[in-house]
Amino acid sequence: MRICWQQAYSMLRTKILMVGPPESGKSMIANYLGDATESSGGEYNPTQGVRIMEFEWDLGEDPKTGNPLRADVELWDCGGRKEFESCWPAFSKDAGGVMMVYNPDKAQQHLTELEKWYTYFVAGQKLDNSQCVLFAHRKPNAPAGSEEPPPAGQLSEVHCVFTDLEEEPEGIREEFTKLLFGLFCHHRDRQDQEEMRIVGNT
Template sequence: MFKAKILFVGPNESGKTVLANFLSDTTENVGGEYRPTQGVRILEFESQPEGSSDKSCEVELWDCSGDFKFESCWPAIMKDSSGVVIIFNPDVPSHLKEIEMWHSMFISSQGLQDSQCLLIAHHKPGSGVEDRRLPLASHLSRLLLIHSNLEEEPEDVRQAFCRYLGNVVNAMSESREREEMSIIT
């Protein structure tokens, strides 16, 4: 069974914790007021990655704080990560600019493949924003982008995450095979 370490990163108040709780079936602070994550929160659960030959995958979901006072911890948090999900609120114009920085710090620096990365435009309850095309930088437009709305289509978000997880598991499997072949040859 594969174990995938997935980082949830992005600006403060973008919905990282809400999505992490939803995907892991954690019922912490449901309907409560906003409390920023301090450092990182690690949630562990099993999931069924779509398109993967394995039946299930252990997921370690690292819900990272968007506060720059924890920046010195980020290299340790990134160590051995299998994938990165950048979550942002498309209603906040500064988030569109900030995701470029998150990409640079968490994706480019680790040399992850595009298939190991996911952008989630998280729509907060009552935002009224539709799944419109967002003005992303060219290097970001290569990444899979999903719109999440947990009020209207929560299972679509779960299915999209399972498809993404399948991509991560496949990338991990290919990497493991290459490593094994390099030992043999």
């Protein structure tokens, strides 16, 4: 992850991982964010290993310079099946943020997996909780019912939001923007601290 300052705008370049159980809606969210479409005939097609999408994202205004702020995003839609765990080191390399997705109607079933992904992709990569978000994603045509609370334990410290592409698609865009903007601020603060340390040692 890095920040570039151009004459006319500021640019964040970052790699974002999308992880979660199979059939939790990761690819649908990724397609929505990347303005991509897929023809699957209504059938579920699990992601084989990983699918990488690249796109730019408008983050509004840089609060420090007043310039337009953009993000150059590399979104990794990671397959959730156990057979792909051997690929986790490659998935996590140089990742700046993590989006964890699960089905709230299967919260108890997914709890163990979510804890494992958090331990590896967030805590294990020394990312702050501000560098990740948890999507409790209700899939299309899901039966009506009460929303299960988000998982407890270490995941209780992660920002969790209920999402629905049919009812509130803009909510997903807003949360993605918040994540990217937080990554920009986090990384710039670290750069500023490093520059101050270098100046202090000269």
